Amino acid sequence: MGNNYNIKHNVPEPSSEDIAKFMDFDALLEAHRKIESSQEGGVIRQFTSPREGQIGPRMRRWMVMGAGLAAAAAVALLLIVRSLNDLPTPAQSLAVADAYFAKQPYVNPPLTKVVPAGRPIKVDVAAGATLDLDEGTRLVIPRTAFQTDRGQLIESGEVDIYYREMHDAVDFFVAGVPMSYDSAGTRHYLQSAGMVEIIALQNGQPVGMAPGKTIRIELQSSISAQADGSWPSFKVYHLDATARSWVFHGKSSMLFEEEPQVLITPGMSLEQKINAEKEAILAADPMPQAPAKPVKPDGKSVSFELDLKDGELPLEPGSEEAVASLQEGAIWQVLPNSPAFNVNALNQVWKSARLKRLSETAYELTLLDDGEQLRLLVQPVITGKEFENALQQYDEALAAYQKELADWEKRTGEKITAVEARYLKTEETNANPAPSLRRVRHVFDINAFGIWNCDSPAPLSSNSFRIRVIEDQNGNTYPNQTAYLSDQSGQSIYQLHTGRGSTVYFDSQKEYLLWLLTPEGKIALVKTKAEWAKSNPKKGVKLKVQTINHTIRNEADIRRALNPD
Incomplete structure (x- = not known):
């Protein structure tokens, strides 16, 4: 059978x-x-x-x-x-978290009743205004800077400007603003020196910025020195809620509110001390950069079209400034001193690009694809009628640059002369060490209303742990909502999903606070634990949060709840 x-x-x-x-x-x-x-x-x-x-x-x-x-x-x-x-795989947990956040508004205040209402400031459209605000910030609004939602220029009347600032993790939490930033597939978190939101209304209706007009913002904040005693630089991003991303806009200038001081170490010679202060002056107030003069193709070198501004080819981190300096309508011409390459490689499909500015006209362009790369030394060139337009724009930019350069030379020259006189007066000068915190003004121009962030992107930490469960002292668990993580600097806030297996990135050398909102509107929190760094990635960490029995009515209540000690 x-x-x-x-x-x-x-x-x-x-x-x-x-x-x-x-x-x-x-x-x-x-x-x-x-x-x-x-x-x-x-x-x-x-x-x-x-x-x-x-x-x-x-x-x-x-x-x-x-x-x-x-x-x-x-x-x-x-x-x-x-x-x-065992926990789900990291990929499974990430897919769950991404699906969760995709359903949430990109700007998502967790406590809408706590969000502070901006105060209106009336501005005469025809006259413009320079506004010195209580926060120490200055807004410079030019004349006739507004247009209706239909694109019609507003030439008279008053406009109500609504403005608010955000400077720390509590501000970012209240506003519901995300701080993640993706560049070339790598996730960063924005370490903010200050964030602003600015909108304008006329007769209760939103208005926009007129073409070619910008509002100058001089944002006052405090920044910390880096480990080597130098001061960080900051970039400017505009939040695009529709595209659910931060858009790079340029680099901010920094004006220190007091003379820069530097760390003077024992054993430094008089010359070394003077040079250290000179370097600090030039770092705080760098020399203006000359505009690039447009160049026509020479007709002999290899040239090709590649638009790095349209966003189709992802950029590697650190390329933003070089791309922002490019002239509209330019194509690329390979320089004679560029490494040899196969011209057919230009027809290959590349996954990302890195651009570095080498001089006024020369750039290093690197195209990348899964370990393969093509490195070229190139310069932007302009053809046809576009060249005449670019040449006219260059002449205007050159005149402005020459005036700005003369002002800079006079300003920095006076500061350096004062330093030399002070040190030569007495060779026993004991300069104070660089303070850990400095008051500065971040100066940048905006061309649209909304939320703007002055910050320095930082990659995710290499240290991480995975969540097994989040449970409070009453046995309540929180498996499917948003939690918030911030280190002691308060310059950023990391939003994460509380689901089983979610990954939390942290620096083991820093102290952190992780918190969430309970269904009753209470704050439940936990501080850094040493066992986070030693957890089994397959088993994860059981986070024991403490629910703070404070009623949340305003921002002050949030700050008290997050600092229960």
């Missing part, structure tokens, strides 16, 4: 309901005990007489098979329980 096997491949994984059907541990234990009671020394007992309970060969075989099946069931159950204890 043939065997009638019913073999099934690719059996689906059991659901939680299926698993629950086989999780009767009491019944399993009772079955195990019955098996033990019929064994002695590992041998199944045989009664002396069938009439007195003797078990024949067939029954003995079934008893052996029953013991084997019970053992197999125990092993299968152990594997199921062990599988349930």
Whole structure:
């Protein structure tokens, strides 16, 4: 007689309901005990007489098979329980988190009743205004800088400007502003020196910026010195809620509110001390950069079209400034000193690009694709009628640059002369070390209303742990919502999903605060724990948060709840 096997491949994984059907541990234990009671020394007992309970060969075989099946069931159950204890893969958890945040508004204030209302400032459209605000910030608004939502220039009347600033993690939390920034597939977090939101209304209706007009912002804030004593530089980004991203706009200038001081170390000579202060002056007030004069193709070198401003080819981090300096309509011409290359490589599909400015006209362009790269030394060139337009724009920019350069030389020259005079007066001068915090003005121009961020992008830390569960002191868990993480600097805030297996990135040298909102509107929080860095990535960390029994009515209540000590 043939065997009638019913073999099934690719059996689906059991659901939680299926698993629950086989999780009767009491019944399993009772079955195990019955098996033990019929064994002695590992041998199944045989009664002396069938009439007195003797078990024949067939029954003995079934008893052996029953013991084997019970053992197999125990092993299968152990594997199921062990599988349930393991976390989902990082890719699975990331997909869940991305799907969760995709359903949330990009700007998502968690406590809408706490969001401070901006105060209106009336501006005469025809006259413009320079506004010195209570925060120490200055807004410079030119004349006739506004247009209606239909593109009609507004030439008279008043416009109400609504303005607010955000400077720390509590401000970012209240505003619901995301701080993540993706560049060439790499996720960064924006370390902010200050963020502003500015909108304008006329007769209660939103208005926009007129073409060619900008508002200058001089944002006052405090910044910390870097580990080497130097001061960081900052870039400017505009939040595009529709595209759900931050858009690079340029680099801010910094004006220190007091003379820069530098770290003077023991043993430095007089010359070294003077040079250290000179470098600090030039770092705080760098020399203006000359505009690039447009160049026509020479007709001999290889040239090709590649628009790095349209966003189709992702840019590697650090390329933004070089790309922003490019003239509209320019194409690329390969320089004679460029490394040799196969011209056919220009027709290849590349995954990303890196651009570095080498001089006024020369750039290093690197095209990348999974370990393969093409490095070229190039310069932008302009053809046809576009060249005449570019030349006219260059002449205007050159005149402005020459005036700006003369002002800079006079300004920095006076500062350097004062330093030299001070040191030459006494060779025993003991300069103060650089302070850890400095007041500065970040100066930048905006060409649209909305949220603008002056910051320095930082990559995610290499240290991380995975969440197993978040539980408060009352046994409540929070498996599917947003949590917030910030270090002691308060310059950024990291939004994360509380789901099982979510990854939390942190620097083990810093102190952090992680918090979330309970359904009752309370704040539950936990501070840095040493065991985060030692956790098993397959098991994760059980975060024990403390729910703070404070009623949240305003921003001050949030700050008290986040600092319960």
